[in-house]
Amino acid sequence: MAHKGEEIRLWYWSQEWQPGDPAMLLQGQDFDGCTFIGPGILMFIGGVRFVANRLDRDALWVVDRDRGYQGAIAVRNCTFTGCTFINVGLATDEAFVREIDATQVRSSGAGSATPTAAE
Numbered sequence: 001m002a003h004k005g006e007e008i009r010l011w012y013w014s015q016e017w018q019p020g021d022p023a024m025l026l027q028g029q030d031f032d033g034c035t036f037i038g039p040g041i042l043m044f045i046g047g048v049r050f051v052a053n054r055l056d057r058d059a060l061w062v063v064d065r066d067r068g069y070q071g072a073i074a075v076r077n078c079t080f081t082g083c084t085f086i087n088v089g090l091a092t093d094e095a096f097v098r099e100i101d102a103t104q105v106r107s108s109g110a111g112s113a114t115p116t117a118a119e
Helices: 010-014 094-103
Strands: 002-004 007-009 025-027 030-032 035-046 049-051 060-062 073-076 079-081 084-092
Touching (some): 007 010, 010 035, 010 073, 060 094, 084 094
Parallel strands (some): 002 030, 025 073, 030 079, 060 084
């Protein structure tokens, strides 16, 4: 499914989850020029492409991909291009956090539009 220029509030997605349901999983979607508004955490678990997005430096969280976590929305095989993240944490392994940190657009104007992908 493709999303273009949408405002996406993570709390709206989160309210769909019910106790006893498996973890929330966002899979196989493309986001172009969307604005994600928290509070909330997206956890990249594989196959994510992240291109020229805007986020705060402290939005990046390093996590161990070999263990489970509660409370995050898992993301697999999705593309984010030119999106803005407001009060949203992005959790993934250390290597992908470094890639994201080095290549994304910053509000100060630093960064580049180099694509990155979570393996």
